[in-house]
Amino acid sequence: MNHLDQRVSELRSQRPSALNLVALTEISRYELTPDGRVELLSALEKHASWLASQIHEVTYLISLDQPGREGDGAFEGYGSNGAVLTSNLNDQEREEIAAALRISPNTAQHRIDTANLLVHHLPETTRALADGSISTAHANAIARESAQLIYGGADKSIIAKIEAKALASAEFSTPNQLAVVIRKAVAQASPQELAERFASARRERKVICYPERDGMATISALLTAPDARLVMRSLEQRLKSLDTRTAQERGALDVESGARVVSNGEPWRSADQRRADAFVDIFTEGQSSGAHSSITKRGDGVSQIVSGDKRRETDIDKEIANQPLGAPLRATSAMTINVIVDLPTLLGLAENPAELSGYGAIPAPLARELAQSHQWRRFITDPVTGGLLEVGRERYQPPAALADFINARDKTCRFPGCRRAAELSDIDHAIPWDEGGETSPANLGALCRRHHRLKTHGGWKLASNPDGSCTWTSPYGKSYFVPSRPFGDAA
Numbered sequence: 182m183n184h185l186d187q188r189v190s191e192l193r194s195q196r197p198s199a200l201n202l203v204a205l206t207e208i209s210r211y212e213l214t215p216d217g218r219v220e221l222l223s224a225l226e227k228h229a230s231w232l233a234s235q236i237h238e239v240t241y242l243i244s245l246d247q248p249g250r251e252g253d254g255a256f257e258g259y260g261s262n263g264a265v266l267t268s269n270l271n272d273q274e275r276e277e278i279a280a281a282l283r284i285s286p287n288t289a290q291h292r293i294d295t296a297n298l299l300v301h302h303l304p305e306t307t308r309a310l311a312d313g314s315i316s317t318a319h320a321n322a323i324a325r326e327s328a329q330l331i332y333g334g335a336d337k338s339i340i341a342k343i344e345a346k347a348l349a350s351a352e353f354s355t356p357n358q359l360a361v362v363i364r365k366a367v368a369q370a371s372p373q374e375l376a377e378r379f380a381s382a383r384r385e386r387k388v389i390c391y392p393e394r395d396g397m398a399t400i401s402a403l404l405t406a407p408d409a410r411l412v413m414r415s416l417e418q419r420l421k422s423l424d425t426r427t428a429q430e431r432g433a434l435d436v437e438s439g440a441r442v443v444s445n446g447e448p449w450r451s452a453d454q455r456r457a458d459a460f461v462d463i464f465t466e467g468q469s470s471g472a473h474s475s476i477t478k479r480g481d482g483v484s485q486i487v488s489g490d491k492r493r494e495t496d497i498d499k500e501i502a503n504q505p506l507g508a509p510l511r512a513t514s515a516m517t518i519n520v521i522v523d524l525p526t527l528l529g530l531a532e533n534p535a536e537l538s539g540y541g542a543i544p545a546p547l548a549r550e551l552a553q554s555h556q557w558r559r560f561i562t563d564p565v566t567g568g569l570l571e572v573g574r575e576r577y578q579p580p581a582a583l584a585d586f587i588n589a590r591d592k593t594c595r596f597p598g599c600r601r602a603a604e605l606s607d608i609d610h611a612i613p614w615d616e617g618g619e620t621s622p623a624n625l626g627a628l629c630r631r632h633h634r635l636k637t638h639g640g641w642k643l644a645s646n647p648d649g650s651c652t653w654t655s656p657y658g659k660s661y662f663v664p665s666r667p668f669g670d671a672a
């Protein structure tokens with residue numbers, strides 16, 4: 182570490198201020214080491230958070246000239262397309278801010294509502310933002326996901342507890358991961374409201390086809406979160422089957438490696454393109470095409486799947502329409518989805534929100550419905566005795582019980598910020614098996630294919646702990662701790 186690196190490290194450890202920001206901008210970034218540039222980026226990000234807190238405070242003070250109506254706000258609810266609704270209008274101040282900053286009135290109103298939530302209702306979040314402890318994106322996630330309770334008149338002590346939980350989680354979470362944590366906390370605070378919103382949102386489910394340019398079309402499916410997960414699980418299973426067969430036929434290397442291999446005259450296709458091929462195969466009896474598909478999470482237990490079909494319109498509308506209204510999608514044993522629910526709720530003695538793996542909180546009635554449909558996988562484990570879960574050095578491939586345990590424990594890939602579902606990831610040995618690593622919970626963890634490859638070939642090191650927590654060390658020597666995920670907490 183040279184003297185400039187040391188100076189950046191010192192400034193990063195201090196509280197953000199105008200003087201420190203000026204000092205950071207005067208340091209020649211071209212003379213820093215790669216590690217020093219990462220430190221500089223972190224330090225500048227802290228000051229960006231500090232500056233954002235100043236902007237929120239000034240915006241809030243401007244809005245005080247004409248306070249908005251109590252009970253309304255930018256994050257009041259969701260529209261049919263999943264967009265956040267805005268209803269709290271501060272006409273004079275909104276137009277003044279829009280004109281001064283050259284932004285739209287809607288954007289100005291959104292800023293006013295965000296500032297009101299943070300400064301007036303979430304003071305600890307505002308302080309954390311000013312300290313640089315959280316980013317602007319983290320603060321916005323806390324405001325957005327808490328707004329429902331705040332504008333609903335929830336007790337301030339409940340809001341304070343949720344805020345404290347969010348700030349504790351923010352240290353190890355991306356904004357999207359943090360949003361899932363807050364949604365579950367909000368659901369636990371108002372389980373009845375969650376069930377009512379889900380019942381209303383469920384009636385909006387639909388499948389729509391939009392024509393696009395160049396012979397393309399987009400299919401958008403708004404489904405319940407469990408049904409959306411089953412569709413995506415089906416795609417992954419079909420994709421895995423196709424990839425295995427293709428690799429065997431071509432003698433190809435890992436199809437997920439990213440190497441653009443051309444074999445037998447067939448060009449390399451991205452993972453999204455291959456996933457779209459599987460999507461079309463499912464609904465058109467194996468005919469091929471190329472496109473892309475993705476899943477977007479909404480609140481209220483509803484998800485949206487979007488897929489572009491490059492060949493022609495498929496029969497997905499007919500396939501879903503022919504099923505009884507409200508009937509769950511059919512699932513095979515390979516397409517099970519993981520749901521975590523406490524026993525009293527399962528028996529109908531409580532209404533605590535459950536958790537759908539890879540999604541987050543779902544209402545208790547939906548969890549009981551899934552249990553009755555046999556589309557879920559139940560985990561009854563004893564981490565103390567372990568049973569068959571501890572196999573030591575007897576074998577490399579973990580048995581099914583151990584793989585189930587790892588997937589339930591980790592929930593997602595263990596790389597910082599990654600939310601790839603554990604059941605769609607690899608079971609990785611932190612200490613390689615051929616170097617003496619055991620096939621045990623302490624040494625195993627879920628890693629998506631990309632981060633598995635990064636660990637094996639990209640210079641990243643992983644130290645694993647029995648509770649599922651781990652510490653990553655980058656090629657620059659920087660360490661990133663990923664805490665364990667309590668079984669009942671959102672991933």
